[in-house]
Amino acid sequence: MITIPISFFLIIYFVILVMLTIFFTVNFFHIILTGTTTFSSFLATLFVFASIALVLFGTWYFLQGINWSQTITIWDNSWFGQSFNTI
Amino acid sequence: MNISKLFQQKSYEKVEYIIRRHWVTFIPIVIFLIVLAILPIGVYFLLTNSLDSYLQNQAYFAAGVLLASIYYLSIILFFYTYFTEFHLDLWIITNDRLLDVQQKTLFARTISEVDLFQVQDITSEVHGIFPSIFNYGNIILQTAGAVPKFTFRSVANPNKLREVILNLATEDKKYHEKH
Numbered sequence: 001m002i003t004i005p006i007s008f009f010l011i012i013y014f015v016i017l018v019m020l021t022i023f024f025t026v027n028f029f030h031i032i033l034t035g036t037t038t039f040s041s042f043l044a045t046l047f048v049f050a051s052i053a054l055v056l057f058g059t060w061y062f063l064q065g066i067n068w069s070q071t072i073t074i075w076d077n078s079w080f081g082q083s084f085n086t087i
Numbered sequence: 088m089n090i091s092k093l094f095q096q097k098s099y100e101k102v103e104y105i106i107r108r109h110w111v112t113f114i115p116i117v118i119f120l121i122v123l124a125i126l127p128i129g130v131y132f133l134l135t136n137s138l139d140s141y142l143q144n145q146a147y148f149a150a151g152v153l154l155a156s157i158y159y160l161s162i163i164l165f166f167y168t169y170f171t172e173f174h175l176d177l178w179i180i181t182n183d184r185l186l187d188v189q190q191k192t193l194f195a196r197t198i199s200e201v202d203l204f205q206v207q208d209i210t211s212e213v214h215g216i217f218p219s220i221f222n223y224g225n226i227i228l229q230t231a232g233a234v235p236k237f238t239f240r241s242v243a244n245p246n247k248l249r250e251v252i253l254n255l256a257t258e259d260k261k262y263h264e265k266h
Contacts, residue, residue, distance in 0.1 A: 006146045013153045020160050026193060027164075027171045034093055034175060041174055048167045052160065059156040063149060072146040 002075040007068040024048070094179070094186055094198065103255065104180040106248070108241040109223035113173055120166050127155050168193055178239050182255060185228070187237055201232040203259035209252055211245035228252070 031041050096102070134151075175190035185206070187199040206228055213224035218241075226239040226249055242248060 006149050009150050009153050013157065016157050017160070020157075020164055023164055023193075024167065027167045030171050030190075030193070031174060036093075036175060036177070038174075041170075044167070044170045044174070048163055051163045055156055055159045055163070059152060062152045066145055066149045068149075070146060072150075 001073060001077070003071040003073050005069055005071050006066070010068060024052070093188060094200070096181070097183060100181045100183045102179060102181050104178075104248075104251070106178045106180070106239065106242050108173060108176060109221060109243045111217060111221045111223065112241045113170075116166075116169055120162055123162055124159065127158060178242070180252065180255065183259065185237060185252070187234075187239075199234045199237070201228070201230045201234055201237060203252075203256045204263045205231040206252065206256040207231055209249050209256075211249040213245060226252070 028045065031037060031045070171193065172190045175188065175196070177188050179186040179188065182203075184200050184202050187197075189197045189199075191197060208229035210227045211224060212227070213219055213222070218224050221243075222245075223241050223243050224245040226242060226245050228237040228239075229235065230237060239245070239248070
């Protein structure tokens with residue numbers, strides 16, 4: 001039986017978050033460094049950052065009270081009945 | 088907007104127009120993203136009705152929240168990337184030349200230019216219901232330059248723009264004939 005703490009999901013989440021942050025930053029600097037800043041690009045950027053803040057806040061809100069040290073079983077031989085029993 | 092970072096302006100050169108695709112062409116992707124954003128809400132109601140026991144489990148709930156968070160952040164990133172590409176796709180008309188800046192992907196940009204006096208033929212076209220209602224379409228230029236064909240895609244007021252480019256090209260040809 002293989003079990004992992006659910007904090008493992010949090011680590012994967014933060015890794016993906018870092019990757020997404022890099023791409024968001026690239027997009028932002030594309031607009032800034034090409035000198036194509038307009039009111040519409042300002043509005044779009046504001047909307048994007050507000051949405052990100054909302055999603056992150058929602059994530060934090062729903063994850064309050066989670067016990068990250070508890071474990072989850074990701075593999076158990078008993079799921080497959082007799083198939084993996086040795087003779 | 089300071090676009091000097093995109094091209095080197097000559098001393099006598101004046102930027103007449105900076106044109107982007109019509110904002111209506113951005114709407115289909117917005118609708119698509121709204122549909123994608125609503126999907127997890129539907130999935131949540133499905134899960135609460137049929138697999139409620141899984142949602143009661145803290146581990147599965149936490150994994151679901153993190154997955155939904157990544158999903159929504161990816162949608163926002165996709166929107167921002169699409170907007171950046173839409174925003175950086177532009178056509179610049181100066182009194183001397185035409186520039187076509189195409190942001191193909193986030194890390195691929197093509198800039199083509201042609202002198203106005205090399206413009207030989209201009210065609211404007213408006214095809215379809217929405218282009219007719221919102222007055223946007225394509226302008227196709229035949230040139231004598233290295234890039235024989237320039238296309239302004241889904242630009243607003245294509246007929247008026249065609250006349251503007253024609254007038255500017257005529258002026259530039261007269262200038263070059265004199266000098």
